[in-house]
Amino acid sequence: MTGPPTILYNGLIRTLDPSRPTVSALQIEAGRIVAIGDLETLPGARAAGARFMDLGGRCAIPGLTDGHAHMDREGLKRLWPSLDNVGSIGELKELLAREDARLPAGGWLVTMPLGRGPDYAGDPACHLREERLPTRADLDDVCSNRPVLIRAPWGYWRSAADDSPLISICNSAALAASGLDDRATAPTGVVFERDLNGRLTGVIREKGPIPVAETVLLARASRISDAMRRKALDHSMSAYLRAGVTCAFEGHGASPELLGLYRDADEAKRLRVRVRLVVGPSWGDPPPDDMAGALASWYGWARRRGFGNDLLRIAGLYGVQGGGERDRLLAGQRPYSGWAGYTHESSMPPELFREFAMEAARQGFRLATLFATHLDLFAEVDRRHPIGDLRWVIGHVGRLTDAQTKTMRDLGMGATLHTNRSIADIGPEEATRLGPEACSDIVPTRRLVEAGVPFALSSDNHPVGLFGPIAHCVTRRAADGALVAPDQALSREEALEAAAIGGAWLTFEEDHRGSLQIGKLADIAILDADPLTCAEETLPNIEADCVILGGEVVLENSDMRIEAQCSGRRSETPVYRSMDQSALDLAYDQRAWARNAQSIIDWYASASDAARARLPVRVDIPYGDHPLERFDLYPAASRDAGPRACLIYVHGGAWKLLSKRESGFFAEAMTEAGVSVAALDFGKRPETPLSVMVERVARAIDWISTNAADLGFGESPLILCGHSSGAHIAAAAAGSNWRALGRRRSPIAGALFASGPYDLVPVVLSARGRYLDLDPEEVVRLSARAGVHRIRHPVSLAVGGRESPEFIRQTQEFYAALKAAQAPVHMIEAPEVDHFEISQSLADPEGSLFAEVMHLLESDAWALESSVQP
16 A cells, blocks of 8 residues: 555646656655656546645755765754854853853853854954953853853864964863863964963964864863754754755765764654765774775675665765874864764875775775875776776865866766855865966866766755755856856756756666656655746755655645645635635745745845945844844934934744845835834744744834934834734734833834734634644734734735735735724725735835835824823
């Protein structure tokens, strides 16, 4: 028994099968694709119990393979308190004091690095108002009894051109616990900062990408435990799934810790991404005298295609020629590998590496390495022990000559490309250094295609995802926009094939994965944009709305779901009003009604970044203790009479997307008109309950009102504004019990709510209800309609004429509810705009929402004293 079929339909399904590149539907049974075509032609479409997923016009592609993933690292970044928002040593002390109070007595307090993530570039002191680093004395002020470590960044997060030192900072208790006193000597490459009296300041600097100090000298504090790795893995997998990655290849060599992590996750049935591991030998110091015996007895199980299952497979060995004092220091911590996840013994002196490669070939091991400089050795190995069917691979490829490319072809080797570094990061500098004759050697994708050398794309966890590398291969543009060897550009189809089919070749699975064809595994990423036709600037930022692995949904990042149908056809039973489930889901899926949604969402980010660059914005002002209780303030332009108002903005995003970072897109227009803008953060589903979001927005309004004079707008009126789900949250907050917050009346002078779902009953009955996760009492209490009797200030409601009819109805009925509650309310319908276009009009002085804000300010209704709440 295979169970009922699952049908994906109403989409743009890019199969990567040249004989049938696009279809609109496919059928899945027992985890594999059994039919493709149109819905009407699929044999299971009318089968009893068939399950259906409406793609809503979205693009579906084969799941991608990250060819050098380091997937496990991503979740680890969330285990320690972030210092990203720390702007002074005083703020650092406040954060440490809070963490100290939260932690049980006796343990260490460890934080993420000082500076700005995710790369922590340059000198972190430049982000502090004091323009100096904190010292042990500063940390001792708040934590004299508990060891404190501000850990150094993992150097590979940074640009390759960033040669600033890695910085760890300890308090006195941490130095003492680590056995470091004023007489301590540092290993080569590590510098202990000292004061004028020769006393350690607690600041430790070191060059190189791997922080030796924290791994070796501060080992008691900085260790990542097995429990931490397990805790972090689920977030790591989610991050890669959101990037459309369904298989992670760890070609840098897995340490025993990493092998154990994935084995345990597989046994516990927690793996949601296919994982393919290459073993990093860990044999201690000195290395084995009998290499043949060591490989046969210790790692024989990893020969050829190794062992494992569809989710976890371990095959092959990793090694490179190299090694030095730092590698020996790090290897001395075995079996611990820290952030690396790979063993440091895998860097070997030349003779040992030659013996290792020769013996690996003789015994039938797949070998993964990092450097094309080994190719002459591999050619020698191949003459004695042919490697053609073992698929040896060179990872992290940044540069290949034409001769090296041909050697790889002749040896049957493949490559994983590292465009994040070699094109986006250092590409322009490399092109200048190599000159016009040799710059085409930089990630030579066109040359690899023409030579027939298989290759995959990789992220190296910097950052997560392959759509950035796909964009690099297509545009050949570095992060600064410079072209890097444009003659090596690929088409979008070729780049996508490298990420999908090339990745499947890398793991010996091209017959099972990499394209959507009958008989192959149903590994499918359903995207928020089509990578073959979207705008060039959108391509690197594509994310998956849903991911299917072996026929099962493993990531739901939107309102999409698979519905079981007992009758063999779509249910027509009404769920809400006259709408069945499919119609109700569609009614609350605004992307289905606005095909320009993603381009406008991308515009939010780019326009907000431009505003932050041009305006004197104050970022991360706290209105509460939680890290998410922050807002950015764009002060109004100077006026003789002072600011006209402050507009408090509550962003949309279906309660689960966006942030204040994308909420400054209209700030230039507003501040020029004399209106300050406060863009709020308040959390997202599923991490933050909806009730907490509403409470936070109410508290933010209260805090901003209380501190208006210090913020620069004194007695000026506060205008509350929200769009989409932000309109719901803002309207619910406007109807708060202000007496419970110590106020006789609301501090809001007027409000503009655009395109909101004010009644949550139909929302929770739709697909969105799955992640809102509200009980019946919350549905009533958190609906904006519940608080209309408390709203006495003027309200403007707006909705687009091209929105879902449900959103138009919601706006009309909320207008009627406010009118019945005797609130001064005004409503407009912008006839020619959709759900996302209407929000853009906030940024246009001629736009409808901008005009509504001015209407609220020009009305004298806000100046009238509001009635005391009933």
